[in-house]
Amino acid sequence: MSTLQPLCCPPFMDSLTCHNLRSACLAEMHAERHFLRCAKAMEDAGLQVIAHAFRFTAAQDKEHAAILSGLMASQGSCIPTAEEPSNSISRDPAELLRAAALHKHGTWDVLYPQYARTALEEGYPRIAQALERIAETEQLHARRFVQYMEALHDGALFCAEERCSWVCLHCGQLHSGFEPPESCPGCSCGQGYFIRSNHHPFCVPEVGL
16 A cells, blocks of 8 residues: 655755745845836826835835745855846836736735745745745735725825825824815925825824814
8 A cells, every 4th residue: 555755855956946936036126126116206206105105015025035035045045136127117107006016916816826835845835834925915015006006096096085184104294184285284295295094004093183
């Protein structure tokens, strides 16, 4: 009677997991740099709230690249280096958000789950778990970009159906209303700096509004 033999890890450098980690690491590095360029374009367009979303995501992608690099280093693999992007990017906020949402959907829904399954099959459960966790965050990134894309499309980025609280991303000034002021009463920054307070990553209960 035959018995199942325990799965043996292939030499890491020869494994598909090593190739996948390298690809994922480079993708996260490229994403960080691309989103920083998107943020700059949105700042130039006066849409600091969208720029903030791109910068917030870029910082997390940078950490994802560091996590993946650490996993590769722990297996004795060389860390990849990404080239500086040379292609131009769109200045259209809707186009940038749509492309970002599609990219993130592909990573959390297809690539990372596939990479995690391969790592598990090749005998690298710790790497599989790390990839699954990053996929969860990538899903949040996709949802965030879709949220801003839809708000922009519906004309709701700076307009609410119900009275709500808005916060200036520059000085923290709070404003209550259906839309934020054209310029912040606290620091005079433009309307593009305002975000719904419940969308702010450090949202706290409203006070005095």
